[in-house]
Amino acid sequence: MAVLKVKFTKTKRDKLAQILWILNWVSVVSGIILFSLGLFLKIEIKKRNEVMAKGDINSVPNMLISVGVIACIINFLGGKICYDCSDANKFSRWKLVMLPYIVCTFCFTFCILVGALMCYTMRNELEESLYLGLRDAIKFYKDTDIPGRCFLKKTVDLLQIGFRCCGNNGFRDWFEIQWVSPRYLNMASKEVLDRLKSNVDGKFLVDGVPFSCCNPSSPRPCIQYQLTNNSAHYNYDFLTEELNIWMRGCREALLDYYTGIMRSVGIAALLIWLFELSVLIGVRYLQTAMKNVLLLGDLEGESDGWLLENSFVETAKYNINIIKNLGKANQISTVSGMDDPNINIQNTDCDKTNITTKSIPAAR
Numbered sequence: 001m002a003v004l005k006v007k008f009t010k011t012k013r014d015k016l017a018q019i020l021w022i023l024n025w026v027s028v029v030s031g032i033i034l035f036s037l038g039l040f041l042k043i044e045i046k047k048r049n050e051v052m053a054k055g056d057i058n059s060v061p062n063m064l065i066s067v068g069v070i071a072c073i074i075n076f077l078g079g080k081i082c083y084d085c086s087d088a089n090k091f092s093r094w095k096l097v098m099l100p101y102i103v104c105t106f107c108f109t110f111c112i113l114v115g116a117l118m119c120y121t122m123r124n125e126l127e128e129s130l131y132l133g134l135r136d137a138i139k140f141y142k143d144t145d146i147p148g149r150c151f152l153k154k155t156v157d158l159l160q161i162g163f164r165c166c167g168n169n170g171f172r173d174w175f176e177i178q179w180v181s182p183r184y185l186n187m188a189s190k191e192v193l194d195r196l197k198s199n200v201d202g203k204f205l206v207d208g209v210p211f212s213c214c215n216p217s218s219p220r221p222c223i224q225y226q227l228t229n230n231s232a233h234y235n236y237d238f239l240t241e242e243l244n245i246w247m248r249g250c251r252e253a254l255l256d257y258y259t260g261i262m263r264s265v266g267i268a269a270l271l272i273w274l275f276e277l278s279v280l281i282g283v284r285y286l287q288t289a290m291k292n293v294l295l296l297g298d299l300e301g302e303s304d305g306w307l308l309e310n311s312f313v314e315t316a317k318y319n320i321n322i323i324k325n326l327g328k329a330n331q332i333s334t335v336s337g338m339d340d341p342n343i344n345i346q347n348t349d350c351d352k353t354n355i356t357t358k359s360i361p362a363a364r
Contacts, residue, residue: 005306008289013303016286017085023279024079030272031071034112037265038064044261048254050155053132060122060262063115064269070108071276078105078283091290098287105280112273119266126258130251134168141210142181157212163257165250166213171227173249178203179210209245218244281307 008016042061045052081101084090137156143149160166167173185192185204195204207228214222222244226232289305296303 004308005304006285006289007302008285008305009302010300013085013286013289013293016282016289017082020082020085020279020282020286021079023275023282024075024082027075027078027276027279028072030275031068031075033068034064034071034115034269034272035068037268038062038066038068041261041265044258048159050152051133051137051159051250051254052129053136055125055129057122057126057129060115060118063111063118064265067108067111067115071112074101074105074108075279077101078279082283082286085286085290092294095291095294098283098291102280102284102287105276105283109273109276109280112269112276116266116269116273119262119269122262123255123259127251127255130254131168134251134254138168138173138179139177141177141179144181145183157210159250159254160210160212160246163250163253164215164246165248165253166209166246167249168251169249170247171209171213171243171245174209174213175205175207178205180204180206213245215244215246220244 038061041064042058045057045061078101081094081098084094137152140146140149140152141156142153144153182204187193192204195206196202199205206225208225209227211222211224214224223233223236224245227243227245228238230237284307285305287305289303292303292305293301
């Protein structure tokens, strides 16, 4: 029994073909939108590539870009097919192409859904990438004289100013690394030498943060050094007073920023998926309706259109059998119930010929 069978008159078939022709051109625009969203996300990730570890975070924008390009090609072809389907004579040229086209469009539509869902599932990969990338960037903050790392100080400072954040997880991350370059340390100072000797690794660690962590909205002058020493500052208690530096870590700030972008991209991709799915359903109805018109032979009469010719279970079993038999092309097919004509043929001896001669009756 056909699934969701609908009866179409010639007028309805023509209107459906015209509507689908317009919708396919709208789908071309949606493909351009998908491509643009993927390109935008890729550029945003590329902007802060220095503070991200290498990983699979580019898989989502790459997929959106690829799907967008494919959408433009497939829907351009679909517009041409739907335009010709308004004429039964022209449809005969596309009769054999329609079903493979619908299958390819279904796979492409499924890829849009996968891309939309990936926008919501890549948060963990992005968080890990940001954690590792920011950890290394802060670690090499002081290496302003080393090629390949000299840009990290500027990158981290601009990041902390732009996103109003400090450190990886928070401002205390700066307490655990030496972020002051050795060239700016006075090795003749007893305080500097004592700090270097007090650390097992010989690092100059201070309870201070770079200037980019300062909050310009604070009425109090920025306190960068001795953040945990109450006696070093007048009327100051770091346990109770809200510090005049950014409290949020840059990993959280960047994660919220990219999560907001991906959430918007995911919603747009889901809407495009729903639109493409509706167009695909319309094309399937048009294909089956036009096919039945040709079978009936009455181009002006009514015809049935459906999504599936048989039930879901029967269609699934049929497709599973096709997949199972893909690797059995060289085996004997017993589907038709016919035996192989090459079986049970008696061997002939070419050297010996056994010819049975019949005697010719004599004439009377």
